[in-house]
Amino acid sequence: MIKMIDVCKSFAKGKIKAVQHADFEVKRGEVICVIGPSGSGKSTLIRCINGLEIPDSGEVYIDGQPLHFDKLKDQIPLIMRMGFVFQHFNLFPHMTVLDNLTLGPIQAQKKDPKTAVELAKALLKRVGLEDKMESYPAQLSGGQKQRVAIARALAQEPEVLLFDEPTSALDPEMIGEVLDVMLELAKSGMTLVIVTHEMGFAREVATRVVFMDQGQILEVGTPGEVFDHPRSERLRDFLSRVIHI
């Protein structure tokens, strides 16, 4: 489904090596959780998958089709096969929730507005917000905003959803409602790639867990392998700091 080959990305003229030689594959139906300390390049890695960051080198394939970063303008159909959920939601503040969901389908997919609205309503129901259709983002709580953002990403009918720390900007009491929606998506068989600090969630839903540190993918394995039998010193060290039992 997604294949990354030797992807490198640095910032500040090469001084900050955010991602180094990342090789990685996501198969259809997998739920991948990417974990690692802050600044380890998790977000940069997931942003390279759909062109939000342009890698310095390396290749990304979506279902065998290469993503040409030098002409992203012509890659819209490919990019739209991947939905993206941001840490800070990035909802359109001047539009109602319903319009947030239908903008992409109507403008980019040229869907008939009636069909788009019906799909949007169904998706809002799925995330439990059908009564917030006419609200503006500013009137919603953080958890509600993120659920709308997930519904917006689903509205483009993607084959895979990418999450960039979807619960990191939320108040603790709202994390659960967002994780519940993601859990339901995982159970439905959707392919998910999730950058997260929620270790309990990763252990529960991930088919594979990816551990990144200092821009490198250090370990990939089942939750059991990664959490219970870490091979590298850095992963053991990381887990000892984030898991408090």
Place this chain on the structure above:
Amino acid sequence: MSLALIEKILTPENLEFMIKGAGYSLAIAICALFGGSVLGLLAAAAKMSHFKILRAISNIYCEIFRGTPMLLQIMLLYLAGPVLTKTFLDFVYTPNPYIIGAVAIAINSGAYETELFRSVIQAVDKGQWEASHTIGLTYFQTMRHVILPQAFRRVIPPFINEFIVLIKDSSLLSTIGAIELLRSAQIMTSNYYNFFVPYTAAAVMYLVMTVTISNVARGVERRLAESD
């Protein structure tokens, strides 16, 4: 200064003459504001473009018209225009001071509005561009549906402020014979050999226009703040 003198100068006919002048001032300011916003939007788009040449043209435009006095620009356009057409096209015309004046102010205002538009467009959170990218919008769709509607709300208060500035700037056209508010007051000063009454009356009329507009601006600002 007697009340009788004021009554003698500010007759209904003279007041009508000045109000007509104020009408011209307002009309010139409105034309310049909208002409300037067309220029400003184009130049702002050029300034943010990927093409170096467009950015350079936009920068030169802004530097020239912000770096020279508006009065000089008005005079150049009004006085030098016919000379240029005579020299190069062998064609002489009598410039209309209202039209040439409004055009000159529009070009000048456009240079300032360029920065205004550029700053509000760039002030929209870059996450909005990113979200638009992920849902498949093109550059123009993003501009039209996501960025410009948000920039538009932020531009309203400074835009109204620019309108106030232009009402005052329109008084510069008194130098090229447009009978706007200041010129109408000047004409009366020479008719009555009195400076105080016509100029004070003109000042009051300018204030009525500018204070009204800034009150409207404050109301709009408050409403925008509430809906955010």
